[in-house]
Amino acid sequence: METNKLAVAKKILVVDDEPDIRDIIMYVLESEGYQVCGLDNGRAVLDTVQQIQPDIVLLDVQLGDRDGRDICRELKAQPATQHIPIIMISANQSWPTLREKQCNPDDFLAKPFDLSELVDHVKRFAA
Structure with missing residues (x-):
């Protein structure tokens, strides 16, 4: 994959409790030039977001x-x-279901997803 020079300053927090998925996502995003931090649980998300300001x-x-x-x-x-x-x-939710639950994410990716699709979604918000 070609490195995105504009991404160098962008920080991304990846939160997934499945280590293989988290590691792959982190590897792909790091290879695109992003600064990536990973968490394996939800307990630390709020504190980590305040600390690193992704x-x-x-x-x-x-x-x-x-x-x-x-x-x-x-x-x-x-x-x-x-x-x-x-x-x-x-893998078990859909975009309409998330909207019904009123959690209001900015975007959604269904597992399994293509890694280029992941990069495209991230680039949309990193611009």
């Missing part, structure tokens, strides 16, 4: 310890974090 959050819907929809709602409810684009990822 430009984009990739958030799995079904985490082992927390529901990603609740985390999304919390981030969108706080003035300090409501502007951060959240791309939700899930």
Whole structure:
């Protein structure tokens, strides 16, 4: 993949409790020039977002310890974090279902997704 020079300053937080998926996402985004931080649980998301101030959050819907929809709602409810684009990822949810649950993510990717599709979604918000 060609490195996106404009992405160098963009920070992305990847939250997925499946290590293989998280590692692949992080590897692909790092190879595109993004600064990437990963979490394997939902407990630390709010603190980590405040610490690193990511430009984009990739958030799995079904985490082992927390529901990603609740985390999304919390981030969108706080003035300090409501502007951060959240791309939700899930194998068991759909975009209409997430909207019905009123968690208001900015985008959605259904698992399994093509890695180029992932990069395209991220680039849309990194511009």
